[in-house]
Amino acid sequence: MSEEEDIILADLDDEELVQQMFDDLYDGLREEIEEGVNILLERGWEPYRILTEALVGGMTIVGADFRDGILFVPEVLLAANAMKGGMFILKPLLAETGAPRMGSMVIGTVKGDIHDIGKNLVSMMMEGAGFEVVDLGINNPVENYLAALEEHKPDILGMSALLTTTMPYMKVVIDTMIEQGKRDDYIVLVGGAPLNEEFGKAIGADAYCRDAAVAVETAKAYVARKHNAMSA
Numbered sequence: 001m002s003e004e005e006d007i008i009l010a011d012l013d014d015e016e017l018v019q020q021m022f023d024d025l026y027d028g029l030r031e032e033i034e035e036g037v038n039i040l041l042e043r044g045w046e047p048y049r050i051l052t053e054a055l056v057g058g059m060t061i062v063g064a065d066f067r068d069g070i071l072f073v074p075e076v077l078l079a080a081n082a083m084k085g086g087m088f089i090l091k092p093l094l095a096e097t098g099a100p101r102m103g104s105m106v107i108g109t110v111k112g113d114i115h116d117i118g119k120n121l122v123s124m125m126m127e128g129a130g131f132e133v134v135d136l137g138i139n140n141p142v143e144n145y146l147a148a149l150e151e152h153k154p155d156i157l158g159m160s161a162l163l164t165t166t167m168p169y170m171k172v173v174i175d176t177m178i179e180q181g182k183r184d185d186y187i188v189l190v191g192g193a194p195l196n197e198e199f200g201k202a203i204g205a206d207a208y209c210r211d212a213a214v215a216v217e218t219a220k221a222y223v224a225r226k227h228n229a230m231s232a
């Protein structure tokens, strides 16, 4: 593209800029995404709005074309990298809400699964809502979860899975907790695109969380219930 044709992001109005960010995310342009995020922040957009409307919105388009065989793994990795660039800028802002400490959570993506954008988003939102979060990263066998529960004694165990082939592993973790008599010591919340409420119930989780905002609300409700039960 010649210099004349270069798009100046700052010259676009909000709607055009978000559309351009969808294109830039699609093309895996991390620096452009970072610039777009900063421009929207300067224009007074709330971090959460940027996250959901510009970044998650763009990733939804990537997801559809990945599913339809228009995009392939290398391109999706670049898009994910661009999205992470934007999330990195927003993370401290989401965490800086000054919310009172609500509780704690250990979270990780299950064994065999390397998707982490959704989990990272949940971690960021939980931190922003006042939860202390221990993030175990991706591809976690049951031993990792159990060791982290033992070490950190959180209120909540969160698990993420994005593949229909890895989501059953959540049940392996919960069943192991039951075998070891530890299941009732923790609130277990699960999430990820292929899950639903019925699956959450079937594997013995306390709740399925559709998105990061629901995860925060659900966590708050369960922790409050737990604290009430303990003080009764």
Ligand code: B1M
Pocket: 056, 059, 060, 062, 063, 064, 066, 067, 068, 073, 074, 076, 077, 080, 107, 112, 113, 114, 115, 116, 117, 118, 119, 121, 122, 157, 158, 159, 160, 161, 162, 163, 164, 165, 189, 190, 191, 192, 193, 194, 209, 210, 211, 212, 213, 215
């Ligand atoms: Co993958 N991938 N991928 N991928 N990938 C999906 C999941 C897929 C649906 C794409 C498609 O076909 N449409 C498909 C799964 C199909 C299925 O299982 N039925 C798929 C596939 C097939 C694969 C591979 C097998 C491809 C291949 O190699 N042939 C491979 C598997 C690798 C592995 O894990 N072993 C693979 C690889 C990859 C990349 C590495 C290229 C990349 C991941 C990069 C990364 O995460 N660092 C990638 C991506 C980016 C996607 C899509 C496009 C986007 C996922 C994402 O980040 N979404 C995805 C398509 C899609 O989901 N539509 C796809 C944005 C994110 C904000 O949403 O993760 O849903 P999400 O998280 C939400 C909620 O689900 C919820 O809150 C989040 C925020 O609102 N949530 C929780 C999530 N976890 C939670 C935990 C909680 C609570 C809520 O705990 C309390």
